[in-house]
Amino acid sequence: MKIDRVETFLVPPRWLFCRVSTDDGLVGWGEPVVEGRAEVVRAAVDVLAEYLVGEDPLRVEHHWQVLTKGGFYRGGPVLSSAVAGLDQALWDIAGKAYGAPVHALLGGPVRDRVRVYAWVGGDDPAEIAEGVAAHVEAGMTAVKMNASGRLAPVPTLADVEDVVRRLAAAREVLGPHRDVALDLHGRATYPAARLILPAVAALHPLLVEEPLVPEHGHRLAELVACAPVPVATGERLYGRADFLPALQAGVSVVQPDPSHAGGISEVRRIAALAETHGALLAPHCPLGPVSLAASLQVALATPNFLIQEQSIGIHYNGGTELLDYLVDPAPLRIVDGHIGRLEAPGLGIDVDEEAVRRADRAGHAWRNPVWRQDDGSFAEW
């Protein structure tokens, strides 16, 4: 069996899918994308496809090594995301070739279902209590929120109190038996994070995500020491070598994105690295159904898994939803805050190829907003 074609599809709301086909008629799907830079990753996939076409798709690890290292220059969001989507597609083909879901090839399921959380409040949160109540009503056991919009370099007392108030509003609806996670989204400077983390500790967040931008990761250890909250990071880290210093700094939760951090192959290894530090895996996944299926396959086979992000109803999606590109949305349905074990061969989903081809003809040009401080200077989004 040989790979005979690699195609990419730029589909709303902000995703890029790849389709890898073989001369045996097997097809694998992947989601190689950097949000806001999908076209750039598409070009990278095209270049990597020059190597893949003609190769045996079942040499997943060998291809990961060549795709990652063979171009001499390596790492970073664009190349790692291109490799990630292709890696997902190769695992999908492998599962279909062997007649088994990917988690069975990774050693078999270690759990029966995967706990997921829902987003609430959007980029600049409002009406939190109502949003959380709707998720609780739908059976969710955990939500995640930003709890702030733009943050000043040193937030005022009122700014910090606003973060606490929003988190408290969610906690009040959730009660003590459900969880709320706080995503600082790299908006906080080091001094801002030093103010916010201790202030929210009493509300018992499940995790506090990206308290610092990755380039300030060398200060994570000081932040971990300043408050008894589980610090999480990793959506903008791209491989196990990027995660090692974060783990050595004492983060409790790693959040690699299976569409950014080298795919199923590398996220699996990042989870194992985290396990040696007593840290937990919570894959980042505000993306589409292929990326979510890849995440779930890892979650099903990974002992130190905590919780899974998913994008149903997320504020980015507007008009196109996670389940729109599936022939049958049932495998990704959330029941009682969990997604059940994916049983079909490969990634366990059936991508609606016609819908994908149609959507690609419309395409998208999604970009994240660029925020400003009051004086007109750049503000982290």
Ligand SMILES: [Mg+2]
């Ligand atoms: Mg995040």
